[in-house]
Amino acid sequence: MSTPSSVLATLLRTDPARPRITFYEDTDGPTRGERIELSGKVLANWVNKAANALQEELDVSPGSTVRLDLPPHWRSVYWALATWSVGATVVTGTPSSDEQDDVLVTTDPAAAEGFPGEAVLVTLAALARRAPDADPARTAMDEAAELSSYGDQFAAWEEPDDADPALRTDGEDTAYGEVVTDRGWDRGVRVHLEGTDLAEVLSAALAAWAVDGSVVISRGGLDEAARVHRVDTEGITLQQ
Template identity: 40%
Template sequence: MNIPAIDLMTALRSGHSTSPRLTWYGPDSERVELSGRVLDNWVAKTSNLLQDELDAGPGTRLRLDLPAHWKSMIWALAAWQLGMEVILDGDDAELLATSEPTQAGDGFDAVIAVPLPALAMRWPGELPAGVIDYAAEVRSHGDVFMAHNDPDPGQPAVRRSGGTAVRHADLLDGFAAGHEGGARLLVKAADGLEAALANALGVWRNDGSVVLVHGDVELTDKLLAAERIDGD
């Protein structure tokens, strides 16, 4: 049985690979656009960091303590590509990816600090001892990912905020939201990471694209028209 997330990444990098797949609007006029090829590149690098530096693999649990953001999308896809379980609520996990490393609790095998500004080359300021700087480390990893171990479709892929688990085999049918083919979908970051991931998966599986917008960004008619958003 195939792993839907792996099939999805194959589709993103092979079909219309230069077309926008994920566009982010953040504070301070920040705009980031990732084509299918560039999105796959970021996901591959992050998967390689997880596998090669943190010994992550099928069944490893990753807590995403991140807001809805283009980098949190990268982290989730990278984890699913490895066959890991993404935890959206609670601290019962081996690894923690967080934008607030100074508030990280104990009990994780590793903590990874994820700076949110697009141009950040390293974490701004001092990090607690032992915390990994994602921005500084990820660029050194390979652009192509090859798993050391085959993921298990029967293992959990994501644990929702209410505690319900969805298997890898069911990720696109049991977790992804339903969207029409080729949609250019507005996703509001203020609705939370779980909703953003579900909507993005639902759009990408049907050859569409996502415009993810931070809550502080005004949704003007000009923005909606420029991005050719199908509806809000």
């Protein structure tokens, strides 16, 4: 049985320098045109820093819930993997009126400041060093300014049980023992992900890595000519 942590560990053992995430920003805005590529080793470094922040600073552990109010993005992926590294539950989708998560990871400054629990404010731009117009009195963690201070190595204080919820989407839970699925994909598959459903993007990434594959995440719409060009230049073998 595979878990998110075991999948990431396998990537580091087999070929740590190989690209595992390639991200394209195709939405309008100041980051349009960004292309980010993360090897297994670089991905693990981001995951470890975020996991240390969750465990040491925000007191996240098995039984905690971390809502990812983020688009499908390379930063969303490492925050999900970090949450799974500490054994907590990644929450996506529309929150219910009676649902109260322990931590919110968001790009929305107002949501971060108004959240009653712990919050992390994420700036999506690759070279960001602080949140725009950062307020020194802000209570939320400014990821761009603070995450680099956390350690590159991570050891979980507690491990989740296989039956514990790893992913909760619109109130539906997927257990740790079931979150890494076998989709029948060829070994080494390179999957193109264009959807807006973060839970599906995370699930597809885990499935690709479980068969020693990689993912290309395109955020924003592509016309057919651009899609064909990207498939060709990135060596994509499967489109989702």
